[in-house]
Amino acid sequence: xxxxxxxxxxxxxxxxxxxxxxxxxxxxxxxxxxxxxxxxxxxxxxxxxxxxxxxxxxxxxxxxxxxxxxxxxxxxxxxxxxxxxxxxxxxxxxxxxxxxxxxxxxxxxxxxxxxxxxxxxxxxxxxxxxxxxxxxxxxxxxxxxxxxxxxxxxxxxxxxxxxxxxxxxxxxxxxxxxxxxxxxxxxxxxxxxxxxxxxxxxxxxxxxxxxxxxxxxxxxxxxxxxxxxxxxxxxxxxxxxxxxxxxxxxxxxxxxxxxxxxxxxxxxxxxxxxxxxxxxxxxxxxxxxxxxxxxxxxxxxxxxxxxxxxxxxxxxxxxxxxxxxxxxxxxxxxxxxxxxxxxxxxxxxxxxxxxxxxxxxxxxxxxxxxxxxxxxxxxxxxxxxxxxxxxxxxxxxxxx
Numbered sequence: 001x002x003x004x005x006x007x008x009x010x011x012x013x014x015x016x017x018x019x020x021x022x023x024x025x026x027x028x029x030x031x032x033x034x035x036x037x038x039x040x041x042x043x044x045x046x047x048x049x050x051x052x053x054x055x056x057x058x059x060x061x062x063x064x065x066x067x068x069x070x071x072x073x074x075x076x077x078x079x080x081x082x083x084x085x086x087x088x089x090x091x092x093x094x095x096x097x098x099x100x101x102x103x104x105x106x107x108x109x110x111x112x113x114x115x116x117x118x119x120x121x122x123x124x125x126x127x128x129x130x131x132x133x134x135x136x137x138x139x140x141x142x143x144x145x146x147x148x149x150x151x152x153x154x155x156x157x158x159x160x161x162x163x164x165x166x167x168x169x170x171x172x173x174x175x176x177x178x179x180x181x182x183x184x185x186x187x188x189x190x191x192x193x194x195x196x197x198x199x200x201x202x203x204x205x206x207x208x209x210x211x212x213x214x215x216x217x218x219x220x221x222x223x224x225x226x227x228x229x230x231x232x233x234x235x236x237x238x239x240x241x242x243x244x245x246x247x248x249x250x251x252x253x254x255x256x257x258x259x260x261x262x263x264x265x266x267x268x269x270x271x272x273x274x275x276x277x278x279x280x281x282x283x284x285x286x287x288x289x290x291x292x293x294x295x296x297x298x299x300x301x302x303x304x305x306x307x308x309x310x311x312x313x314x315x316x317x318x319x320x321x322x323x324x325x326x327x328x329x330x331x332x333x334x335x336x337x338x339x340x341x342x343x344x345x346x347x348x349x350x351x352x353x354x355x356x357x358x359x360x361x362x363x364x365x366x367x368x369x370x371x372x373x374x375x376x377x378x379x380x381x382x383x384x385x386x387x388x389x390x391x392x393x394x395x396x397x398x399x400x
Contacts, residue, residue, distance in 0.1 A: 023193035023221045028201070028324055030217040031331035035183045035233060039145050040342035041097045041137075043117035048094035050344050053125055056087025058345035064354045070152040070296075074143035075359065076136075080105050081341050083121065083131040093121040093131070093344045098138040108132030119341075135341070147237055147337045148275075148303045149178045152358050154245075154296055163296045163360045171250070171291040175243050175299055177283045179275040181235040181337055187325045188228050193221035198320040205327060209307045215331070220321060231326060235333040236277030236309035241301035241356075242270040243285065248293035256286040266294075275303075277330055278312035301356040305337040 052058060060083050067076035082105065085091050095118060102114045112133040113120035121131045154161040157169035192198040201218045208215040243258075246266040253260050258271035269287045273279075310330040313323070339350040 023223050025219045026188075026190060026222045026226060028218045028220060028321075029187070029328040029332065031205075031215050031328045032217075032335055033332055034336050035185045035329065035332055036336075038183070039336045040339045041142065041145055042342075043096040043098050047096060048118070048120070049092060050094070051090060051092040052085065052345055053087030053089030053091060056085060056089065056091070056125070058093070058343060058348040059084045059086070059350075060339065060341070060343035060348060061351045062339075062341055062353075064146075064340050064352060066146060066354065066356045067359045068150060068356055069360070070299075070358050072149060072151040074139050074146065077139045077142040077146075079133075079135050079137060079341050081119075081133050081135065082107070083133075083343070085125040085129045085131065086127070087125060088127055090124055091121065091129070095119040095121075095133070095341055095344060097135065097341050098141045100136045100138055102133050102135040105132030105134040145340065147179065147181045147235060147305065147354060148239065148301070148356065149180050150299065150301060150356060150358075151176045152243065152297065152299045154294075156291065156294060161294065161296050166246075166293045166295050168292045168294070169290070171287070171289055171294060173243065173245065173269070173287040173297060175269075175285040175301075177239060177273075177275060177285070177301070179234055179237055179281040181237070181276060181305075181333060182232050182281070183234075183333065184230055184232050185329060186228050187231045187322065187329065188226050189319055190222040190226045190321050191224045192321050193223050195320050197221065198324055202320065202324040202327060205324065205331075206311050209311060209331070214335075215328070217328075218324070220324070222321065231329070233326070233329045233333050234276035234281060235305045235337045236279065236330065237275045237303045238272075238306045238309055239275055239283075239301060239303050240272045241299065242268040243287070243297050243299045244268050245287070245291075245297040246295045247291050249291070250294075251290045253287065253289035257283060258285045258287070260287065274306070274309045277310045279309070296360075299356070299358045303354045303356070305334045305352065307331055307334045310334060 060081060062079055062081040065078040066074060068074050097119065099114060099117055099119060102112050102119050104111050107130060109130050110123050119133050119135060152175050154173045156167040156171055161167055198220050201220055205215040244263065250267055255269055258269045261268050261270055269285060271285050273283055275281055275283060310327060313327045313330050335350065338352045340352050343350050
């Protein structure tokens with residue numbers, strides 16, 4: 001268990017054992033303390049020293065590019081991470097990960113180093129320096145830390161549709177999606193000295209998230225015993241994408257969970273949804289109809305951890321203290337998946353977007369997605385959150 005999390009649990013246990021003697025303060029969960037060691041990724045490499053310019057800051061953004069076979073086997077994982085050093089002075093950074101190879105990403109102002117399963121950065125920053133790494137990871141250890149699992153199937157007249165054939169008949173296509181960020185952790189139940197005060201704390205947390213700020217760890221006043229309890233927490237994911245079906249025609253189409261659109265090379269089943277948090281953690285996107293000249297489809301899916309999508313959790317339970325605690329735990333889980341590769345410095349922002357695509361064979365290194373693609377996906381996320389009534393400005397959480 002993470003040291004800070006263990007300390008927080010020990011403090012809660014001590015309060016639980018204390019006799020009831022009027023109102024006393026109790027820390028709610030921290031929104032920045034990891035709930036397990038699953039993410040950020042780690043390696044067997046010894047962590048190196050961290051050096052930043054005096055009063056410097058380090059911010060991280062990353063795109064995680066995943067190649068997966070239709071049955072769900074992950075066969076390739078690349079991460080394009082951009083670290084931005086703010087300040088003037090020398091820097092030395094180590095990003096641990098199961099790295100097979102690494103090179104400079106477009107826009108990087110220096111070359112990364114690679115030593116003992118870690119990415120190494122060393123140099124001098126003059127006010128600002130961008131460090132971009134395009135890293136190929138070992139898919140075996142990286143696959144278990146991904147936030148989404150998917151599987152794609154397609155049959156024509158009840159028989160599986162092969163990758164190298166074209167068939168005509170009754171089509172059934174299914175894409176199964178599952179949020180895999182669940183973690184079992186410890187929360188508590190307690191009687192607030194003032195339920196209204198606890199609701200005000202939760203409202204401040206929600207307000208911070210809507211404004212793109214990371215909430216501070218709050219304190220509430222409680223009376224009576226504090227009882228620990230186990231809870232399962234997810235990082236809510238905003239999931240968008242499409243299943244591309246090469247086909248001559250499709251008649252009597254019935255889509256579940258998505259919308260059929262025409263493409264130059266056939267059809268696409270597009271979808272947008274939230275998985276996790278107060279929403280379902282599994283979904284099936286399906287398409288049926290009579291197809292002519294169809295070959296096996298290809299799925300392209302984007303998943304983005306979303307603090308905004310966690311907001312409905314604040315009204316999930318009757319106990320206001322439990323509501324606030326669950327919301328903060330969900331925010332902590334979102335922060336973890338916003339750092340698939342670690343930001344070595346505390347206090348900097350983290351942000352990650354995951355892109356999955358189905359492939360038939362082991363991948364060959366491909367170009368990173370263009371900025372236009374990233375901008376279109378971000379627009380789709382904002383629009384989806386507005387439709388779902390998450391509320392507030394649909395901005396991404398600029399994590400501490």
